[in-house]
Amino acid sequence: MIPIAGTAVLTAAQMRAAEEKAIAAGTGVDTLMQRAGAGVADAVRRLAGVNEVLVLCGPGNNGGDGYVAAARLHAAGPSVRVAASAEPRTPAAIAARALWTGAVEPLATAAPAPVVVDALFGTGLSRALDTDVSTALNRFVSHANLAIAVDLPSGIATDDGALLGDLPAFHVTLALGAAKPAHLLQPSAVHCGAVRLLPIGVTTDSDVRVLSRPDLPAPAIDAHKFTRGMVAVIRGRMAGAAQLAAQAAMHAGAGYVEILGATIPGAPHALVRRRCDDSALADPRIGAVLIGPGLGRDDAARALLDQALATDRPLVIDGDALHLVTPERLHGRPAETILTPHAGEFAALFAASDTDKLTAARAAATRANATIVFKGPDTVIAAADGRAVLSPAASSWLSTAGSGDVLAGAIAAMLAGGGTPLDAAAAGVWLHGEAARRLGPAFIADDLAEALTGARA
Ligand SMILES: NC(=O)C1=CN([C@@H]2O[C@H](COP(=O)(O)OP(=O)(O)OC[C@H]3O[C@@H](n4cnc5c(N)ncnc54)[C@H](O)[C@@H]3O)[C@@H](O)[C@H]2O)[C@@H](O)CC1
Ligand SMILES: Nc1ncnc2c1ncn2[C@@H]1O[C@H](COP(=O)(O)OP(=O)(O)O)[C@@H](O)[C@H]1O
Numbered sequence: 001m002i003p004i005a006g007t008a009v010l011t012a013a014q015m016r017a018a019e020e021k022a023i024a025a026g027t028g029v030d031t032l033m034q035r036a037g038a039g040v041a042d043a044v045r046r047l048a049g050v051n052e053v054l055v056l057c058g059p060g061n062n063g064g065d066g067y068v069a070a071a072r073l074h075a076a077g078p079s080v081r082v083a084a085s086a087e088p089r090t091p092a093a094i095a096a097r098a099l100w101t102g103a104v105e106p107l108a109t110a111a112p113a114p115v116v117v118d119a120l121f122g123t124g125l126s127r128a129l130d131t132d133v134s135t136a137l138n139r140f141v142s143h144a145n146l147a148i149a150v151d152l153p154s155g156i157a158t159d160d161g162a163l164l165g166d167l168p169a170f171h172v173t174l175a176l177g178a179a180k181p182a183h184l185l186q187p188s189a190v191h192c193g194a195v196r197l198l199p200i201g202v203t204t205d206s207d208v209r210v211l212s213r214p215d216l217p218a219p220a221i222d223a224h225k226f227t228r229g230m231v232a233v234i235r236g237r238m239a240g241a242a243q244l245a246a247q248a249a250m251h252a253g254a255g256y257v258e259i260l261g262a263t264i265p266g267a268p269h270a271l272v273r274r275r276c277d278d279s280a281l282a283d284p285r286i287g288a289v290l291i292g293p294g295l296g297r298d299d300a301a302r303a304l305l306d307q308a309l310a311t312d313r314p315l316v317i318d319g320d321a322l323h324l325v326t327p328e329r330l331h332g333r334p335a336e337t338i339l340t341p342h343a344g345e346f347a348a349l350f351a352a353s354d355t356d357k358l359t360a361a362r363a364a365a366t367r368a369n370a371t372i373v374f375k376g377p378d379t380v381i382a383a384a385d386g387r388a389v390l391s392p393a394a395s396s397w398l399s400t401a402g403s404g405d406v407l408a409g410a411i412a413a414m415l416a417g418g419g420t421p422l423d424a425a426a427a428g429v430w431l432h433g434e435a436a437r438r439l440g441p442a443f444i445a446d447d448l449a450e451a452l453t454g455a456r457a
């Protein structure tokens with residue numbers, strides 16, 4: 001049972017292919033199922049203690065994992081019962097069913113237990129749950145003190161995180177072999193609870209990974225302010241937003257942060273101010289230019305955006321600027337570009353899409369030849385080369401005005417510090433989430449910017 005941070009994320013088809021590769025190399029599906037079931041039993045025993053466990057088994061290999069786990073749990077001591085929605089259908093699941101010597105109760109009439117283990121459906125779910133199955137599942141989960149899902153909560157779509165039925169929320173989900181998009185994308189992720197990985201000895205390879213704590217060393221012994229990264233924030237109509245972003249860049253570790261534009265009364269003394277002209281923007285020491293927070297959408301804003309797009313400096317584009325730019329204008333830029341849209345800005349820039357958030361972000365990244373940070377409760381970071389990073393849900397207290405400005409500043413600091421755009425964006429998202437976690441409830445964006453210092457530590 002290991003944390004999923006930094007691990008590969010596989011679709012159902014990629015997981016099947018990985019499994020087939022293992023089978024072709026000599027590890028049978030029964031062996032994989034034994035490993036999965038043993039891992040589940042071990043995790044359940046640790047989480048459930050001496051409480052009675054009810055294992056719910058479906059017709060496929062997810063159900064097979066359930067029978068293996070039930071037999072192993074029974075052998076290890078805890079009181080276990082099994083209820084099934086249907087007879088097992090796959091050869092491996094039929095063999096696993098034979099290992100369970102106790103009764104198999106019908107799902108509809110089985111009594112609840114303090115611990116419920118859902119092995120009804122995993123990556124093979126192909127349509128919505130029947131209502132009798134989802135009613136029973138809700139009944140068991142609502143009566144349990146601890147609800148554990150095997151691989152995925154039954155009723156969620158592995159690849160896009162859609163809910164295929166009226167689903168309860170689980171406390172823990174044990175991802176078999178690899179995390180899947182549904183463990184991280186909403187609305188399904190919130191139904192998974194804490195997700196832990198159970199390795200089953202299958203090699204998993206993917207362009208998509210789970211966000212992890214970035215490696216951000218202290219400045220080198222001979223560092224000076226410009227080697228640590230210089231960030232230029234272009235100020236627009238709302239000075240507060242630009243100031244928040246600038247403060248975030250400073251607290252995230254940039255060595256030198258300047259505001260390009262009119263003076264902001266009360267700004268920190270460490271924040272340098274300069275006129276926003278072509279020569280300021282051409283400063284070769286600038287590691288990242290940030291435009292968008294509080295920019296406005298008028299002609300003056302458009303002129304500032306033109307200036308920013310004309311530089312050969314790495315660029316972070318946020319907020320209002322996302323409404324003024326087009327993917328085509330970004331495509332030919334001579335330096336890296338990171339875009340940080342929330343759902344509304346994403347739709348304005350790339351048009352609404354009916355695909356899932358991961359697919360949409362990757363397509364947008366290719367289209368704009370930029371790194372996209374598609375924000376929200378399931379932030380997706382996608383690079384133009386197809387790689388992507390999925391963030392586990394961050395604190396919902398981030399839903400406060402200005403927290404996006406803080407994120408943009410943190411990402412600009414990471415980019416100026418020399419990371420690749422994908423690493424810089426991921427590091428910024430991680431610091432932002434960690435700062436929020438440290439603050440707890442009801443913080444404001446100003447607190448969040450300051451808390452980046454602690455997150456960085
Ligand atoms: N991929 C791997 O490497 C491994 C996968 N294993 C397990 O195998 C699972 C995948 O097994 P399967 O492909 O057999 O799929 P599932 O066990 O998820 O379910 C498939 C079965 O359910 C039926 N079905 C699908 N949707 C339904 C619905 N809404 N209502 C009623 N019946 C429905 C299908 O016709 C099929 O019979 C994984 O989630 C995991 O738990 C493990 O056994 C070990 C290794
Ligand atoms: N419910 C939520 N759970 C987790 N993170 C959230 C939630 N709501 C917003 N966020 C995060 O907070 C930030 C909000 O950014 P944005 O919408 O641009 O706000 P603003 O424009 O007010 O600064 C983003 O990083 C987003 O991912």
Ligand SMILES: [K+]
Nearest residue numbers: 118121152154
């Ligand atoms: K399941």
